[in-house]
Amino acid sequence: MNRRNRAAHTGWCAADHRCNLTEHRSDDLLVTIPGHGRAILTRVRDGHGREYGEIRARIALDPDEYTARVQLRTALTDLRALLSRAAELTRRAA
Ligand SMILES: [Zn+2]
Known part of the structure; x- marks a missing residue:
């Protein structure tokens, strides 16, 4: 500022x-x-x-590469769901 x-x-x-x-x-x-x-x-x-x-x-992340990738994919999926839920709240408030 x-x-x-x-x-x-x-x-x-x-x-x-x-x-x-x-x-x-x-x-x-x-x-x-x-x-x-x-x-x-x-x-x-x-x-x-x-x-x-x-x-x-x-x-x-897990030291096992496959498990780490699953963790990252899960995180990305859940982040998408989180953003969608927050966006839905905005539309309801408008
Ligand atoms: Zn400030």
Whole structure:
């Protein structure tokens, strides 16, 4: 966020170094499953006022290549389902 817009932080914005480049960003929300992975959800408002939930995840993969590929395919399938469910909620709210 540039100096001109710095005073316009949202109520949920972390208002620190993460809030820059025309974006407001919340504190990270963490979901951790010890030994298996973690996900980070961050609320973001871009320079056009559009808001997003940004998700980053780290998944511990099995050393067996086949199993690792199954894990990744499962993660991708479930991410698609997650995005679809979130999109459906948006349409219902409109
Ligand atoms: Zn901000």
